[in-house]
Amino acid sequence: MYEMQKIEKRFPGVHALKAVDFQVKRGEIVGLVGENGAGKSTLMKVIYGAYAPDDGKILKDGRQVRFDSPIAALKAGIGMVFQEQSLILNLSVMENIFLGNEAQFSRAGLIDWRAMADAARQQLKKVKLDIDPARKTSSLSFAQRQLVELAKVLTLEERVEGDLVILLDEPTSVLSREEVELLFGIIRELTKRASFIFVSHRMDEVLSISDRIYVMKDGAVVDVVEKGKASIEDIQHKMVGRAVDKEYYRERRRKPYDHSKVLVELDSVSLPGRVRDISFKLHAGEVLCLVGAEGSGREGIIRAIYGMITPTSGSVKIRDRHLPQVSPRAAAGAGVGYVPRERKVEGIVSGMSVFENMTLSQQSRFSKGGILNLAAERALARDWIGKLSIKASSELADCGNLSGGNQQKVVLSKWRSGGSDIMLLDHPTRGLDIGAKEDVYEMVRDMCDDGVGIVLVADTFEEAIGLAHTIIVVKDGRMRKRFDCGEGTAPTPYELLHHMA
Amino acid sequence: MTRENLLKWAPVLVLIALVLFFSAINPNFLSLRNFARLSIAASPALMVAVGVTFIIVMGSIDLSMEGAVSALAVIFCYMLVWLGGSVAGLGLLAVPATLLLGLGVGAINGLIHVRLRIPSFMSSLAMGFVGTGAAVLMTGGNIVKIDDEVFRALLTYRMLGFPLMAYVALGFLLLAWVIQSYTRLGRNFYAVGGGEDLAHASGVNVKRVRVLGFALAGFFFAVAGLLQVAKLGQAESVTGSNLMFISITSVVVGGVALWGGIGGVWNALVGVLIVSVINNGMIVIGIPDFIQDGLLGVLVIIAVILSTDRRSVAFVK
Amino acid sequence: MNLERLKPHLPWITLALLVVIVSLIDPNFLNPASMLSLAADIVPLFIMALGITFAIYIGGIDLSAQSMANMVTVVATVLLTSMGAWVAVFCVLLGGLFGAFSGFVTTRFYVPSFISTLAVGGVAFSVAQWLSGQRSVSMNAAERDALFGWMISKTAGVPHELMIAAVLLLVCWFIERRTVVGRNLKAIGAGELAAVASGISVARYKTIAFALSGALAALAGLLFAVKLSGGAPSVANGFLLPAIVAVLVGGTPLTGGVGGVVNTMIGTLIVAVIRASMLYLEINATQQQMFFGLILIAAIALTIDRAKLKIVK
Known part of the structure; x- marks a missing residue:
């Protein structure tokens, strides 16, 4: 019903999608998994029309299609439920559902609110949500908003010809256990109306809901797993595991760090949002790597050390002292350096x-x-x-x-x-070509030799394992596991993934 | 009481408190005569405020009102004179012509902002200057007088003690409310103000909505221009002066969030009433009126501070 | 040569072209005496534009400059007798304080600068009306001449206003190019988030920018009051638009980060030449507004860095 053939997508320096074949049958729920940077999000963007592929064919209901915008994809019956929700909070539920399609309720230029409310109730019934359609969206819970968003996408059923494909991007990330079950129940029922592509880093959920699972790695589909024929472990092994040249990460230059010299100490730090009870010590010459999924709270921890986020509880000590105030200025003054992920926005001032x-x-x-x-x-x-x-x-x-x-x-x-000896590196190699990456690794080792302590959020598992002395796995804002990467005790990417998902 | 509810009703409470305060000091404040006077001052300001409300709901701003009102008022007077001098005859045509012209001027405003991709506060400010300049150019710095009894009836004819123009303003307020609540355009203002990119992703033609919004604002500025002429019996290049400060102050004090998406024409009404009551009340209780601008300036800042959800603002220029 | 590379040079090319065109139309234009007096006339405007440059340089705007100058004409006139020469210091401090307050409101409460400065302008206007009793006030001629007469006299045919302007330009240029303040203002204008991430206390420097703008607007008002030998709450009306135009046509875009006070000097000269030619064509000051409004739009459209504006509101 929906099919991609040999889809290619390149960005400067990155081959993001390599001859990807992808297929969704009518009424099917297809899972899509892959490590960060495996090409999942690029593929999603091609599916919902944000990117046009460089090469390859997309077939919908047997016809070849090409989308130059998400709206064009919508008109072909391909909808998207975004991870960060896309409802406009100051509008009512029904206005959100019919945003951009209000014309059908217009009588002599005026909106017939009653007709719209009735129609909205019809849509909400599809997702079993019994709320007043005139309610302001901001007053709904996250789970309710997720369902409203689903209902909004399902209006495509009446609006477009052909079958629907609905892309769900990490739909469960803000939901509780029970809410997830409820959502899954509704999705299963909705397969009468539409097919779904389910993207999540929570492996158990992907496994429980999907009929088939596409596994991506390095921009290619490495396997397609049928329901019931794979365990979480199998899939995770397929997602990771590649031969890495030890020399790439300068592992020979990884020397033991100085346990006696503590540079940063976090003591049960909690942050606004989901980060809770983070405790660790960073020593001179140590590379401490925070590993976790997107949104697990790694960046928040780094920003808390740098004084950009004020902890709700717990303490951050730099060189055994509390800073006089929580601000980047104070942190920078105490010898903390911050290399942000958004290099062009926060790293350098272009124009200077x-x-x-x-x-x-x-x-x-x-x-x-x-x-x-x-x-x-x-x-x-x-x-x-x-x-x-x-x-x-x-x-x-x-x-x-x-x-x-x-x-x-x-x-x-x-x-x-400036003599900073506490370095916070957030995705320092993102978007760099291989030579430049190696330069960064070299610099990391140089800094360690100089007694600098480094907190790192790496781009890939390999990078984390290759560089770190200590790895802390963060999941849903909490520390799940700590690894000391001495000789022979380093975790495998698979182990990290296992604790993460 | 939640923060949201408090913010919603705070302007009304402030208005009531002000009325009580001034009445307590000088009972004359509460008289019908005084309220009628207040309504005359408030009517043109209300029209400007309503016009700019649509724009602020979209998260933009229109600062062209002073020039627009002056130019439109002058043009109206010239047309009226040219068409025989009275709205009882052919001169009536000058009214719809001015309103249409207002729409057109507003649309040009919107097009400059959207097409050239210039922040609206600057493009509209510049257009306001153009408007004032045009008014001077047309009048040569002189005053155009209107002595049409029929048109001036807007000021002189009273129903239940209030002049006709108060009812006219109320009528246009209702029209604005209908546009705001019952038309796709009106609702799209809120969608754009609540999340421009999200609205765009849902298929709303954001650029068109913006241009139409500015056109609508121009229409209401034209109404304000007509009421100013009715009130003063004349038009000149300064007919619209001070309306910018008063209208923006009113809208913001009335509870329309500068970030867009929140508030509406009723807030504009409450805001205009607050500002008018302060102006009028200060005169009634004998405080020199020059304190007003200062007080209003402080009020605006307080209102913006109260209405801003600082958690959601990354950084501000 | 593409447009991007040409852009930094556009202001002075425009100026040169304008001078050529105007002197072709009006041969008297190039007469040194008339040029000097033309330049001297525009000095208060230039000083105000210098101040606004700092506000725009960080990506903000100062709409209070005109009201500030208005207020200072009144304050200076009213307090001249009692304070003597100290009134100048007092005025500049007052302007700086008002500007700092705009900056404080903007940074502390996240109020956009065009609103906070508009509101502070309202406050300044009130003060002016209160002090003046809503009338024009005049300076005591003898006191003015004794204390501030030097400001508007001449040495060897060169008006002292021009020297004041030159000194101020030099000081502002030094602040912009050679001091920590200037460096940080540039960083904020060019990349505010990177400035934050480098540990710069952005709120403090933004406040300084608005304070500088206020102080310079006050200086402009002071000089204007001396020239007029008096003040009134609306005497400087009509300054704001050409001052903003001067900054923008000089090549400091509304998005900030590039340009600077030297650009503003070129921009002010462009404004002066346009004004002079308009006077020659007998277009009066208020009518010129129309023209300057259009130039303003064109200048913004040409200079603005759209990459910095994700959504244009």
């Missing part, structure tokens, strides 16, 4: 030169009475451009024009040149 970027966090060292010493700044920048072999025409070059890897080097040297 390399040297201006490098001294951004340490202007007091390069000024007297508020007046900058430009010569000293530029000398520092030249020094670090040499040290890290940053490819820039000079220290005056606009940082925004450098390549991703060189920008990352600028961000790293910003902190290192």
Whole structure:
């Protein structure tokens, strides 16, 4: 009913989808799993029309289709229920359900609210939700909103010809156990009306609801598993496991760290949102890696150390002392450096030169009475451009024009040149090509040799295992498991995934 | 009481408190005559406030009102004079013509904002200057007088003690309410204000909604221009002056969130009443009226602070 | 040569072209004396534009500058007798304080700057009306001449206003290019989130930007009051639009981060030339508003960095 053939998608430096074949039959629930970066989200975006594939064919009801926007996909009967919900909270439930399709209720230019409410009740009945359609959406629980969103997508049933395909992206991430069961019951019943593609990192849920499961790795579909023919373990083994060159992560340069010197200590830290009871110590020369699914709370923990989030309880100590105030300024002043995931937005200031970027966090060292010493700044920048072999025409070059890897080097040297010895690296290799990645790994080892403590959120399991001395698995905002990666005690990617999902 | 409910009713409570306060100091405040006076001052401001409410609900802002009202008022006067000088005859045509022109001016405003992708506060501010300049150009800095008894009846003819223009303003307020609550366009304003990208993803033509919103605002500015002429009996380049501050203040104080999506024309009414009661009350109890701008400025800031859900705002310029 | 590379040079090319065109139309335009007086006339506007540059440089706006200048004309006039020369210091501090308050409201309470400055402008307008009794007030001529007469006299034919403007430009340029404050303002304008993530206390520097804007608007008001030998609550009306235009046509975009005070100088000269030619064509000041409004739109559209605006509201 829905079929993809040999779908290809490339981005600069990344081969995101490699000849992907994908098929959904009428009334089927198809699971889609894969590690972060395996190509799941790219594939989803191709399915719901946000990306056009570079090559390959998409067939819907036997006809070849091509979508240039999500709206075009909608019109062909392909709907999407987003992870971060897409209802407009200040509108009523019925307005959300019929947003963009109110014309059918217009009588002489005026909206017939009663007719719309009746129609909305019809839609809500499909998902077994008995609420007043005139209620404001913001007053609903998350589970109710999820169902409203489903009801909204199901209006396609009346609006388009042909069968429906509904994409569910991590629909259970904010739901309780009972709510998940309820949702699954409704989805199973709805297979009379539509087919579903179910994307989740919760393996047990994928297994329990899907008729077939596509397993992705490195942009390709590595296996299609029929219901009842695979265990969680089998699938997880397929998702991970690739031969990795030990030299890639500079593992020989991983040296024991200094247990006596504690740089950061978190004591049962809880954050607004879901992060609870996080405790760990970061030592000089240690790489501590936080592993978890997207939204598990890893970034929040890093941002709490950097003073961007105020803990609701617990304490963060830097070098055995509480900072006078919770702010990035105080943290940076205490020697904490932060390399954010969004390099172009939070890492560098594009439009400013390399040297201006490098001294951004340490202007007091390069000024007297508020007046900058430009010569000293530029000398520092030249020094670090040499040290890290940053490819820039000079220290005056606009940082925004450098390549991703060189920008990352600028961000790293910003902190290192200022003497930061606690480094928080959030996806430091994201979007970099292989050579640039290796440079970053090299720098991680260099920093450890200098006695720097590093908290890392890695791009992949391999990266985490390859770099870390200590791995902490975070799931739903809590610490699930701690691994010490000494000789022979390092976990396998499979083990990490097992504790994560 | 939840925060949301409190915010919803706070403006009304403030209004009641103000009325009680001024009446307690000077009982004359509560007289029909005074309220009639208040309604004359409030009617044009209400029309401007209603127009800009639609825009603020979308999360944008329109600051062109002063120029737009002046230019439209001047054009109306010239048309009226040219068409015989009285709305009892051919001159009546000047009314719909001005309203249509208002729509057109607003649409141009919207097109500049949407097509050139300029933040609306700046594009509309610039257009306001253009409007004022145009008014000067047309009048040569002079005043255009209107002495049509029939048109001035808006001010002079009273029903139940209130001038006709108060009822006209109320009528247009009802029209605005119908647009807001019963038309697709009106509802789409809320969708755009609540989540522009989400609305777009659901197939709402956001650009069209924006342009139409500005056109609608222009229409109400035209009504305000007509009422100003009725009130003053003349038009000039400063006919619209001070309306920007008063209308924006009113809308915000009335409880329309600057972030869009929340509030509506009734909030605009309450806000205009609050501002008018303060203006009028200060005169009645004998406080010099120049304190008003300062007080209103402070009120706006307080209202914006109270209505802002700071958790949801990442950063603000 | 593509447009992006041409962009930084557009302001002075525009200026040069305008000068050529205007001097072709009106040969008297190039007469040094008339040029000097033309430049001197625009100094209060230039000072105000300098201030607004800082607000726009960080991606904000200051709509209170005109009311601030209005207020200061009144304050300076009323307090001249009692405070003497200190009134100048007082006015600048007052302007800085009002500006800082706008900045405080903007950063602490997340109120957009165009609203907070509009509101603070309302407060300033009230103060002006209160102090002036809603009338024009005049300075004591002898006191003015003794204390501030030097501001508007000439040395070797060069009006002192121009020297004041040059000194202020130099000071502002120094702040912008050579101080921690300037560096941080640039970082905030060019990439606010990266500035936060680098440990810069963004709220403090934004407040400083608005304070600078307020202080310079006050200076503009002071000079204007001295020139007029008096003040009134609406005497500086008509300054705001050309001042914003000057900043934008100079090449500091509404989104901030690039441009700066030197650009504003070029922008102000463009405004001055346009004004002069309009006077020659007998288009009066208020009518010019129409034209400047259109230039404003064109200037924003040309300079704005749309990559920084995900949704244009």
